[in-house]
Amino acid sequence: MSVWPQGYARLVFDSLDSTLSEAARLAPTLNGPTWILALEQTAARGRRGRHWATPRGNFAATLIMQRREPPGVAALRSFVTSLALYRSFVAVTGRADDFALKWPNDVLLKGGKVAGILLESIGEHLVIGIGVNLAHAPDAGQLEARALRPMSLAGDLGLDVSAEVFLDVLAGEYAALEDQFTTHGFAPIRRDWLAHAARLGEVITARTMRDEIIGTFEDVDDAGSLILKTSEGRVAITAADVFF
Numbered sequence: 573m574s575v576w577p578q579g580y581a582r583l584v585f586d587s588l589d590s591t592l593s594e595a596a597r598l599a600p601t602l603n604g605p606t607w608i609l610a611l612e613q614t615a616a617r618g619r620r621g622r623h624w625a626t627p628r629g630n631f632a633a634t635l636i637m638q639r640r641e642p643p644g645v646a647a648l649r650s651f652v653t654s655l656a657l658y659r660s661f662v663a664v665t666g667r668a669d670d671f672a673l674k675w676p677n678d679v680l681l682k683g684g685k686v687a688g689i690l691l692e693s694i695g696e697h698l699v700i701g702i703g704v705n706l707a708h709a710p711d712a713g714q715l716e717a718r719a720l721r722p723m724s725l726a727g728d729l730g731l732d733v734s735a736e737v738f739l740d741v742l743a744g745e746y747a748a749l750e751d752q753f754t755t756h757g758f759a760p761i762r763r764d765w766l767a768h769a770a771r772l773g774e775v776i777t778a779r780t781m782r783d784e785i786i787g788t789f790e791d792v793d794d795a796g797s798l799i800l801k802t803s804e805g806r807v808a809i810t811a812a813d814v815f816f
Contacts, residue, residue, distance in 0.1 A: 629707030
């Protein structure tokens with residue numbers, strides 16, 4: 573049984589438009605890091621404003637906290653969060669080899685997408701939105717070309733995990749990694765993240781707002797940038813959609 577981490581508040585709603593939107597509404601009143609869980613979202617969004625379906629049975633939560641570091645350092649919490657998700661999946665399924673981490677902020681199950689992360693700033697707060705396909709996977713026909721096939725714990729592993737149980741596990745894993753990050757910096761997070769990285773050492777495609785870059789996934793640097801070895805040398809990419 574998971575123990576809720578000390579110092580973190582927990583708010584659970586039956587239905588919300590979006591946990592990110594609720595975080596923005598609550599931000600002026602919060603006194604410490606707070607998890608916001610919705611058992612249903614009616615107007616959720618993912619990266620770059622993409623629609624994110626969140627039916628009942630899936631996991632939709634946002635962690636909001638004070639941002640005390642420069643934006644570039646705070647953004648490294650996408651790696652903290654994805655590593656916490658990986659450890660949570662292993663904890664609830666017992667299947668370490670089925671999961672992998674996809675730069676910059678997705679978690680894969682058997683090569684398909686099972687979870688995603690969205691970081692935003694609201695004034696002096698950092699908000700981390702998390703969506704997990706616990707019970708349902710979106711229709712693959714609704715996705716953009718070359719997107720990974722959606723997966724779910726129920727549909728692909730036959731496991732029934734409730735959103736509230738998953739939150740309890742995730743909150744504990746995140747709190748431990750947050751303590752590590754604030755005490756020891758990004759280096760140990762980066763090392764452990766790379767240990768579970770999908771397609772490390774393989775050729776991948778990174779699509780930025782302007783270019784499509786093909787190269788071998790060599791590393792993630794100290795700033796969290798994707799390092800690709802291309803025909804023109806090593807390239808550091810700060811933001812992109814990655815395709816395999």
